[in-house]
Amino acid sequence: MTRALTLGLLALLFLPTTHAQQVTGLDGWELFLDPGHSQTENQGIYGYSEAEKVLRVSLALRDMLLDRTDIDTVYTSRTSDTQSVSLSQRTDRANALGADFFHSIHSNAGAPGTNNVLMLYGGWRQNGQTVEKTPEGGARMGDEYVDAQVEAMRLPTIGNYADRTFYQGFPDNHDNQFPYLFVNRTSAMASVLSESGFHTNPRQNTLNMNADWKRLEAQSFYWGILDWHGVPRSTHRIATGIVTDAESGRPINGATVTVDGQTYTTDTYESLFYRYSDDPDELANGFYYLEDVSAGTHTVTVEAEGYATATAEVTMRDTTFTFADVALVSTVPPVVVDARPEAGEDGFPITDPIRLTLSRPLDPATAGPAFSLVPTAGGDPVAGEVTFERNGFELVFTPDAALEPRTDYTLTLSASATTQNGSPLDGDGDGTGGDDFVLTFISSFPDVAAPRLVSGDPAPNARDAEIRPVVTVAFDEVVVPETLDGRVTLETLGGEAVPGEAIVSLAGVVGETPSPRTTVSFVPDADLAPGTSYRFAIEPGVEDRFGNASAARYAFTFGTGDGALVDVLLDDFEGTSIADDWWVPQQSGSTSGIVTDSTSVSASPLAYPLGGETSMRIDFGWAEGGDAKLIRECFGGCSPGHSFTEEATLRARVYGDGTGVLFRFAVDDGTSGIEVSPWTAVDWYGWKTVTWDLDADGFGTWIGNGAWDSPSSLRMESLQLGYDGEGPRFGAILVDDLAYLRAPGVAADGGPDAGAPLRVDAVWPNPARASAQVRVSLGAAASVTAEVFNAIGQRVAVLADGDAFGAGSHDLGIAAGDLAAGVYVVRVRADGEQAAVTFVVAR
Known part of the structure; x- marks a missing residue:
């Protein structure tokens, strides 16, 4: 499409329309509505996109304002699902038209169990105060929208924020004294961006599919606009609610709701859900919406096949919604x-x-x-x-x-x-x-076979094992733990025993066809000798639950490497680090082909034996059908604060479930995109170390170009799981002690050039909960003092006290769990230079 044709099409979108008027007080006010995204962008859990939903909310709101009020003009940035409109086209056109207010309509994304309302206006912090962009009005509109949306959608809210404050915390002064979001930053009028619920929430996504739910959202914005103008709300008596099964809480399809002579039938597979699912029983919302109900008290009658008829009494409200949720009791006998x-x-x-x-x-x-x-x-x-x-x-x-x-x-x-x-x-x-x-x-037949070993790490005859390995093997069935006592040994080839502990656990119990295994991990008490051969053995007499005992000794040898590499921990998955630092899979638009109710991340008490108290558990469920299967588990919002070079080796400890699910690392090189490692099939049970030598192991295929374009500044971007159609569709793995390995004496990220000034990077994560860190980079060796101050200037922590730091980058830990919720400043001094960054502690 030529540029002239594109602009011509856009011009058609913004023609004003005049309709009948009932409410006065908006005359001369011009509103620009911007339904976010385009076409079918940002798919919800069940395939109904954010872009489709917010377009229809925008069109419904436009029609309400034009039909009911004396508003001068309502523009909209797009009117169909076929148009693709860029951010700059939206705000450029609004500015050219001279609109008085810009409202960008969105829905949010996150964990399946998350759902709330959020408003963001253009603003930042200056001299300890929040400053709104001029012309002002977005903050006040955000307040009105929050109140109206919380009431309409019956969702909690996380508030109405200045956008830069929401994304970058509450310092005394933001470095950038302008709005954070593009549409707030570049629009020349008061503006607000609304996030109305989560399209990644299963309940919300099915509600979004309903045309009248979108009218409910639009109605709430309509009343919020009247409140903003100080105009009394117009009367619209609306009876609405959700019909559910009293026992399961599941919304009921095809329920008939009658109020004041009007009847509404809730969505069914045949009327709506067939567009988004091949399973007639998968989707339901139970939503009904009846407008123009007469004043007074009415009986709500609800009927559905297989349920006893239920009634309720409601007294209609004039200028807000009248909710009547009804739970029906099944009359179908249980089977x-x-x-x-x-x-x-x-x-x-x-x-x-x-x-x-x-x-x-x-x-x-x-x-x-x-x-x-x-x-x-x-x-x-x-x-x-x-x-x-x-x-x-x-x-x-x-x-x-x-x-x-x-x-x-x-x-x-x-x-x-x-x-x-x-x-x-x-x-x-x-x-x-x-x-x-x-x-x-x-x-079945009785088990008469003795347990046998099916996998191990390090691999037999490996020559480059870590000098502090966790030697892990798996049996092909569950064994009696007590029969392993005294039978697990690690020794030198000369017969010298290595002191340590044998840890026994059960693996392979998650999936469509659980296949329990017993894993044994031997943890040495201290480092092994580098460049030395060792023998791991399990003596005869290990019994399964039927008394079958192993008759032979199982043994293999391996050799340690030189132990020269230094490991730099990226995440130990302790405390709240999982919730703070990792997205849930559904937050990434790249995640696809999953069963959302079976896909999640959580903390597991089964940790790598040398890795603390918890690990990260990734549960996965792969949908049937031909869609691409990928879980993108983003680290640090997909833009963490660590960096390393192509000479590093990434490492993760992975506890396998034997399903063969595919695992890989993803690294952002800042130039060409995101590079990924080759896939590793997790076909083992228990702990195994997975690595990616960035310089030698090659690349997988995703959205990068298969090369390091910025090899000196690489960042851990995500962990990814995939499915090739083989093996069980459901399962779980554990990940612990994510790190990268580098040569000793090399700065973690190369540091600044020699002679460069002091640099203090942003605290990460921010907001912080249990722990955080700040990176200090020096161009030359210096004496460093680093202190943490609260909002009233009291020193609350000392991170470094005149310590001698060499040139390069240094990560300082902050015990955020010891601090009260609030805003803090990290001040760093190094041989006459000084720098400061702020961060927020949240609870």
């Missing part, structure tokens, strides 16, 4: 929707628990006694414990002892099992309750 073992299964493992998944939660008081397991040929019932998981939707029976091998069993859940409201079990699934659920199966 067993999944069973492990399956009916007729031949070879159900004799040590596995039995699981029955129900369509409705059962009352434990009735369901526990209703369960029985007996040999089909006769005999006593199998003793065991019945428990309930997933809020009563899953019954689990755990036998006290292994089942008899190669035996026919009959499992029964009798009709005496009921829901909390007394609905009896529909055992045969014919739609009528009151009959037993029965299945038969045959148990």
Whole structure:
């Protein structure tokens, strides 16, 4: 498209429209609405994008203002999903038109469990005060929008902020005395950017799909604009709410809501959700929205197939929403929707628990006694414990002892099992309750094989092992931990024993088909000798749960390297570092092809034996179908404060689950994009060290050019997981002690050139919670003093006290967990030079 044609098209978008008027007080005011992004950018969890949603909110708001008020003009930066409009085109056009106010409409992104409202106006900190860009008005509009949106969307808010303050903290003075966001910075009128909920939140994304939900959002902005102008809110009586299943809390599709003679049917697969899912049961929002309801008190009647009709009384409010959420009680008797073992299964493992998944939660008081397991040929019932998981939707029976091998069993859940409201079990699934659920199966052969080892790290005959290794091996089944006592050894080839500790753990228990393994990690008490050969061994007599014992000695040798490299820790995954420093996978637009409810990051108490108390657990679930499968786990917001050179080697400790999920590092070289390491298939169990020699190991393929264009200033960007269609779709790995290795005597990031002045980088992370660090770089050796002061000038910490620092970069740790929430200043002096940076401690 030529530039002239593009500008011509844009001109058409901003033509004013005149409609009937009811509310006065906006005459002469011109509003520029900017639905953020373009086309289908920023996909939500279920494939409905931020760009599509905010466009329709903008168009609905425009029509409300033009139809109901005497507003002079409402412009909008785009009117369809086909247009692609740049940031500069948006603000350039608003400035050329001379609009009075610029509102950029967005939704937010984050963890699936996160959802809130946020407003950002153009502003910064100066002399301890917040300064709003001129002309002012965005801050006040943000306040009105927050109040209106919190009420309409029934979400919490994290506030209304000056944009530079939100992104860069609360110093006395920001280095850049202008707005942070482009649209706030370059628009020549009062402005605000709204973040209305999270399109990465499962509940919110399905609500966003509904056309009337977007009208609800627009209505809240409309009332906020009237409040900003000091104009009384116009009367619009709106009955709205969510219809849910009383037992599961899940929104109900196809529910009919009647109020004051008006009827609304909640979305269904056939009416809406087929556009975003191939599964008729995956999506639901239960949302209804009825406008122009008459004044007074009305009965809300809700009906849905398979549920008892429910009613509620509501008294309509004139100038805000009238909410009436209704929970329906199912009339469909509970059925067993999944069973492990399956009916007729031949070879159900004799040590596995039995699981029955129900369509409705059962009352434990009735369901526990209703369960029985007996040999089909006769005999006593199998003793065991019945428990309930997933809020009563899953019954689990755990036998006290292994089942008899190669035996026919009959499992029964009798009709005496009921829901909390007394609905009896529909055992045969014919739609009528009151009959037993029965299945038969045959148990597996007994285990007669002794446990054997299937993987190890270091690899047998390796010659470059670390001088302080954690030697890890995995058995092919669960073994009795006590039988390992005294049988795990590490020694020199001359027979000299290495003192240390053997740690036993269970691995491979996550996934579609759990395959438990026992891992053994031997941790030496001290460094091994460099350049020396060692033998690891497990003596005979290790037993599995059936008493099968290993009869042979398992042993392998490996050699240590020279131990010359220095490791520089990037993250130890302790304390709150995971929440502070790492995005959840759904925050990255590059993450794709996942089952969002099964994909997350969290802290795990199973840590690398030399790595503290916790590690980072990455749970993954890969969606079926042909979409690209990638989890991008961003470090430090994908722009951390560490840097290194191409001579470094990245290293991570990875605890494998045996699924074969793909793992790689991603590094930002600041010029050509992001380079990635070749994929490593995590086909092992237990701890293993994964490395990427940046200079020698080559590159994988992603969005870089396969070369280091800025080899002296590389930054850790993310960890990534992938799926090649092989192996289980669900699982988890652990990552600990992320670091890079460098030659001794080399500055962490090369440091400034000789003779360069003192440089103090921004505190990272910021805001800080448990810990933070600040990097001090010197062009020459100097005596350094570094102190932390609170907002009233009191010294609260000393990081360096006249210490002699060499030329290069030095990372100083800040114990933020010892500080109260607030704003702090780090002041650094070095041989007559001085510099300061600010940071925020959050709780």
